[in-house]
Amino acid sequence: MSITIRDVAKEAGVSTMTVSRVVNNKGQVANETRIRVESAMKKLSYIPNMNAQNLVTNKTWTIGVIVPDIANPFFASLVKAGEKICNERGYSMLIGNTEGDLAIERRYISVYQSRMCEAIILVAPRIDDFELSELNKQIPLVVVDRTVPFQDIVQVYLDNTRGAEVATKHLLDLGHTRIGFVMGPEEVPNSHTRYEGYAQALKQAGIPFTKELVYQGDFIVETGRKALEYFESLAIKPTAIFCSNDLMAIGIIERANELDIKIPNQYSLVGFDNIFLSSLVNPRLTTISYPILEMGTKAITLLLDSLLSEAKVQMSENLEHNLIIRNSTRSLYD
Amino acid sequence: MSITIRDVAKEAGVSTMTVSRVVNNKGQVANETRIRVESAMKKLSYIPNMNAQNLVTNKTWTIGVIVPDIANPFFASLVKAGEKICNERGYSMLIGNTEGDLAIERRYISVYQSRMCEAIILVAPRIDDFELSELNKQIPLVVVDRTVPFQDIVQVYLDNTRGAEVATKHLLDLGHTRIGFVMGPEEVPNSHTRYEGYAQALKQAGIPFTKELVYQGDFIVETGRKALEYFESLAIKPTAIFCSNDLMAIGIIERANELDIKIPNQYSLVGFDNIFLSSLVNPRLTTISYPILEMGTKAITLLLDSLLSEAKVQMSENLEHNLIIRNSTRSLYD
DNA sequence: TTGTAGGCGTTATCAT
DNA sequence: ATGATAACGCCTACAA
Numbered sequence: 268m269s270i271t272i273r274d275v276a277k278e279a280g281v282s283t284m285t286v287s288r289v290v291n292n293k294g295q296v297a298n299e300t301r302i303r304v305e306s307a308m309k310k311l312s313y314i315p316n317m318n319a320q321n322l323v324t325n326k327t328w329t330i331g332v333i334v335p336d337i338a339n340p341f342f343a344s345l346v347k348a349g350e351k352i353c354n355e356r357g358y359s360m361l362i363g364n365t366e367g368d369l370a371i372e373r374r375y376i377s378v379y380q381s382r383m384c385e386a387i388i389l390v391a392p393r394i395d396d397f398e399l400s401e402l403n404k405q406i407p408l409v410v411v412d413r414t415v416p417f418q419d420i421v422q423v424y425l426d427n428t429r430g431a432e433v434a435t436k437h438l439l440d441l442g443h444t445r446i447g448f449v450m451g452p453e454e455v456p457n458s459h460t461r462y463e464g465y466a467q468a469l470k471q472a473g474i475p476f477t478k479e480l481v482y483q484g485d486f487i488v489e490t491g492r493k494a495l496e497y498f499e500s501l502a503i504k505p506t507a508i509f510c511s512n513d514l515m516a517i518g519i520i521e522r523a524n525e526l527d528i529k530i531p532n533q534y535s536l537v538g539f540d541n542i543f544l545s546s547l548v549n550p551r552l553t554t555i556s557y558p559i560l561e562m563g564t565k566a567i568t569l570l571l572d573s574l575l576s577e578a579k580v581q582m583s584e585n586l587e588h589n590l591i592i593r594n595s596t597r598s599l600y601d
Numbered sequence: 602m603s604i605t606i607r608d609v610a611k612e613a614g615v616s617t618m619t620v621s622r623v624v625n626n627k628g629q630v631a632n633e634t635r636i637r638v639e640s641a642m643k644k645l646s647y648i649p650n651m652n653a654q655n656l657v658t659n660k661t662w663t664i665g666v667i668v669p670d671i672a673n674p675f676f677a678s679l680v681k682a683g684e685k686i687c688n689e690r691g692y693s694m695l696i697g698n699t700e701g702d703l704a705i706e707r708r709y710i711s712v713y714q715s716r717m718c719e720a721i722i723l724v725a726p727r728i729d730d731f732e733l734s735e736l737n738k739q740i741p742l743v744v745v746d747r748t749v750p751f752q753d754i755v756q757v758y759l760d761n762t763r764g765a766e767v768a769t770k771h772l773l774d775l776g777h778t779r780i781g782f783v784m785g786p787e788e789v790p791n792s793h794t795r796y797e798g799y800a801q802a803l804k805q806a807g808i809p810f811t812k813e814l815v816y817q818g819d820f821i822v823e824t825g826r827k828a829l830e831y832f833e834s835l836a837i838k839p840t841a842i843f844c845s846n847d848l849m850a851i852g853i854i855e856r857a858n859e860l861d862i863k864i865p866n867q868y869s870l871v872g873f874d875n876i877f878l879s880s881l882v883n884p885r886l887t888t889i890s891y892p893i894l895e896m897g898t899k900a901i902t903l904l905l906d907s908l909l910s911e912a913k914v915q916m917s918e919n920l921e922h923n924l925i926i927r928n929s930t931r932s933l934y935d
Numbered sequence: 936t937t938g939t940a941g942g943c944g945t946t947a948t949c950a951t
Numbered sequence: 952a953t954g955a956t957a958a959c960g961c962c963t964a965c966a967a
Contacts, residue, residue, distance in 0.1 A: 271960055282938045287962060295936055312739070317715040318655050319960035323943045327652065338681040338877075340674065347672040350698045354705075359712060362696045364684045371688070378693060381651040405646070488881075517881055524883055543672075547822075547851055549858055549883035605944055616954045621946060629952055653944035657959045 270311045279307035290315055321383065328358050330567070331379030331387040335367040339514075340542045341559055342390060345411065348563025349388060356571055358385075369393045380406055386570050392455040407574065409566045413456055421573065423566045427457050430555045430588040431464025434509050434537045437553070437590055439472045442599030443507035443535060445480065449494045449519075451511040452485045461511045461539065480505055484515050491518020495528070506535065506599065513538035513545045513554055520548050520595070531597035541591055550594035557588060604645045613641035624649055655717065662692050664901070665713030665721040669701040673848075674876045675893055676724060679745065682897025683722060690905055692719075703727045714740055720904050726789040741908065743900045747790055755907065757900045761791050764889045764922040765798025768843050768871045771887070771924055773806050776933030777841035777869060779814065783828045783853075785845040786819045795845045795873065814839055818849050825852020829862070840869065840933065847872035847879045847888055854882050854929070865931035875925055884928035891922060 272290075276283045281300060288294045289304040296304070307313075321327045330353055334342040346362065353360045361384065363375035372391045379387050386407040389399075400417045402408060410422040438446050448465045451458030462481075469476055482497050484490040494515065498504055510516035516538035523530050530536050530550055538545055538554035545552040606624075610617045615638060622628045623638040630638075641647075655661045664687055668676040680696065687694045695718065697709035706725045713721050720741040723733075734751045736742060744756040772780050782799045785792030796815075803810055816831050818824040828849065832838055844850035850872035857864050864870050864884055872879055872888035879886040 269960095272962095273960080283961080284938060284963095285936085288937090291962085293962095297936060300936080314711075314714050314739075316656075316717060316960050317712075318652050318661065318717050319943090320962075321652050321943095322650075322656055322945090322960080323962045325943075336681070337671070337684065338674065338677045340672065340677075343672045343674075343677045346696075347670070347698055350671065350696065354698070359695050359697075359716065361693050362680070362684065363693075364681055364688070377648075378651075380648050382693065383650060383652050405648075520883075521881055544878055544881060547855055547878065547882055549854075606946095607944080617944090618946080618954060619952085622953090625946085627946095631952060634952080650944050653959090654946075655959095656944080656961090657946045659959075 269316075270313045272313075272315070274311055275304065275307050275313045278311060279304045327383045327385060329361060329382065329384045330358050330570070331361045331363065331375070331382070331384040333363045333365060333372060333375045333379075333387060334390045335365050335392070337362065337364050340544060341512075341540055341557070344543075344559045345390070345563040345566075348560045349567040352564060352567040352571065358571070365391065367393065376402065385574055388566050388570070392457065407570065409570045411562055411566050421566075421569050423562050423569070425557060425562075425588055427460035428464040428467070430539065430557075431461040431509070431511075432468045433464075433588070433590050434539060434555050435465045435468035436472075437592070438507040438509060438535055438537060438596065439468060439474075441507070441535060441596060443505075444472075444474055445477075445503065445505040445507070447480045447482065447494075447498050447505035447508040447534075449482045449484045449491065449508065449510045449515050453483070455486075458511060465509055484511065486512050486514060488514050488518040488521070491515035491520075492522040493518075495519045495522045495526075495534075498534070499526075499528070506533075507537075507596070508534050509537045509539075511539055513540045513542045513552060516552055516554070516595075517544060517548055520550070520552070524549075531595050535596040537596060546593065553593045553596045554591050555588050556591050603650075604647045606647070606649070608645055609638065609641045609647045612645060613638045661717045661719060663695060663716065663718045664692050664904070665695045665697065665709070665716070665718040667697045667699060667706060667709045667713075667721060668724045669699050669726075671696065671698050674878060675874055675891070678877075678893045679724070679897040679900075682894045683901040686898060686901040686905065692905070699725065701727065710736065719908055722900050722904070726791065741904065743904045745896055745900050755900075755903050757896050757903070759891060759896075759922055761794035762798040762801070764873065764891075765795040765843070765845075766802045767798075767922070767924050768873060768889050769799045769802035770806075771926070772841040772843060772869055772871060772930065773802060773808075775841070775869060775930060777839075778806075778808055779811075779837065779839040779841070781814045781816065781828075781832050781839035781842040781868075783816045783818045783825065783842065783844045783849050787817070789820075792845060799843055818845065820846050820848060822848050822852040822855070825849035825854075826856040827852075829853045829856045829860075829868075832868070833860075833862070840867075841871075841930070842868050843871045843873075845873055847874045847876045847886060850886055850888070850929075851878060851882055854884070854886070858883075865929050869930040871930060880927065887927045887930045888925050889922050890925050 272283045272286050275286045286304050288296050289301050336342055350360050365371040372394055388409045390411045392413055396415050399415050403420045408420055410420055414424050450462055482494045516536055538552045541554045541556035545554050606617045606620050609620045620638050622630050623635050684694050699705040706728055722743045724745045726747055730749050733749050737754045742754055744754055748758050784796055816828045850870055872886045875888045875890035879888050
């Protein structure tokens with residue numbers, strides 16, 4: 268069917284090994300021979316079968332990346348950053364979209380193992396710690412955007428609790444005491460870490476926790492819209508809202524604009540993640556920067572380095588966040 | 602090193618062929634034997650090497666996707682839609698990010714050929730028609746978001762000229778006669794098709810074309826900001842602006858908000874693409890919907906169907922656009 | 936500098 | 952129902 272190394276060898280009048288040496292630029296080949304081989308390759312439009320190469324060299328130059336939603340700008344940035352490093356180092360990237368579905372997460376992992384990926388970059392908040400640990404014994408894993416209590420798993424994450432604390436504190440500093448909180452999905456660990464940060468900040472400020480100020484969300488825009496309606500329905504409304512992620516905060520802004528509710532006048536609003544969009548909405552969103560690009564870069568760099576050095580680098584990265592103050596918050600003291 | 606089919610065969614006391622039959626659920630295997638093999642597989646944590654399978658079956662279950670920028674919501678949607686279909690049909694997806702760089706586009710194509718991808722979904726506005734045609738002889742191609750004058754290339758696109766015409770006409774209908782145009786990059790065909798739509802609509806309305814109303818852009822947010830400054834600097838400013846894509850229109854909105862220029866009061870604004878963001882900015886952007894999700898779905902569906910049927914489906918899809926009227930345009934007649 | 940033999944992990948084909 | 956053998960396209964190790 269397709270042109271193989273044998274066809275080229277025959278055409279050039281040499282052995283397959285000589286062709287192989289030319290293809291891989293490895294070992295000694297007489298200049299004259301090389302030229303003959305190269306012209307044969309060109310003439311036949313020879314394309315080496317990387318699958319066959321992989322099989323014999325036991326190296327696939329392939330990394331698998333599994334994320335909940337590529338269209339989500341947050342993960343898209345991560346993927347892009349990772350892809351860049353892969354490309355620079357000669358790796359190709361397989362991508363799997365899980366929709367946050369545990370079964371799909373598992374399936375991709377198994378497929379990528381079967382495809383002999385050299386490693387898997389995994390953003391899968393729902394798989395349980397132990398399962399990840401077992402998996403990591405079979406294939407190098409980089410766990411992104413969550414922590415796993417096992418030293419031998421490479422992980423890249425951010426101190427979400429601290430970030431949420433900083434966000435809440437910012438609102439407290441502006442004089443707000445009645446602060447609504449929009450939470451992420453129950454099953455996602457980061458929902459809880461962010462919640463803890465919120466609760467901690469309140470506690471430190473000596474403000475009693477009020478259950479009705481917490482709205483259970485799920486990280487999507489639509490939920491932000493509903494959250495605002497919920498807060499509007501309260502007898503005593505909050506003066507500020509801390510949203511577990513930017514996407515929901517944007518939902519709030521969107522709905523507020525529709526209802527002619529002024530932000531930051533009626534509600535001061537803080538998000539989390541600093542996605543691309545957050546600086547484009549009106550008002551521009553005050554938020555906690557989440558260095559997702561750096562996470563992607565770090566994840567792959569850590570990984571490829573550790574693959575290369577054989578010396579399983581037992582490193583985890585805890586990246587820095589920053590409060591980015593824009594126009595969605597205002598002081599009550601003014 | 603790793604567990605092979607031979608290890609399993611030995612453990613179960615059968616031949617490799619029997620194991621293979623169990624793995625692929627193909628051919629006849631006695632129930633008792635099957636159970637023995639399955640428990641051996643489980644005991645050894647056997648994972649079939651798909652690379653080896655690919656080699657012998659001459660089928661890789663792999664599709665390559667090449668886009669200019671995965672983090673751009675436009676392409677991210679496309680990728681996501683495509684990935685979904687791939688996944689449903691048992692294919693895996695390799696992804697390559699080109700940054701619109703011709704050299705990188707070419708490199709990915711060659712790598713994906715070498716990896717024996719069964720097809721390549723290509724969003725590469727810069728590669729020339731003839732090169733694509735040659736390539737398509739070697740590997741099935743689906744060309745997305747551009748047209749190529751060759752019947753045998755599967756292509757999925759949209760009538761950009763018509764879309765731009767509709768957009769411009771909308772502004773004309775609102776009474777605008779001095780309409781600015783922000784163009785896309787020179788080397789991208791769709792920049793020109795959209796430009797033509799703009800020019801055509803003006804011509805039909807009997808409005809003379811004015812060169813100073815055309816600003817040369819490049820499809821990114823930052824350029825929109827500059828475009829607005831440019832229009833502001835004109836002696837006779839336009840009353841409306843048609844932007845070749847939403848991203849640039851969002852840049853205009855962003856800058857207008859900063860400069861306290863009211864949209865749609867001072868400028869009516871129309872975008873193109875209807876990306877996710879366009880309904881989130883304030884004012885919400887009037888735009889031309891670009892059915893990118895459908896394009897992704899269509900692209901892969903067309904492709905896989907044609908792979909399956911062997912009968913190289915010579916189909917191209919010209920999808921429908923729609924004018925989506927939001928809050929960034931106003932009538933001069935009010 | 937070049938070539939030969941063998942094997943990577945799997946399946947197709949043909950026997951039994 | 953099961954197995955032996957060869958082959959997929961390539962490279963490693965060794966020999967010439």
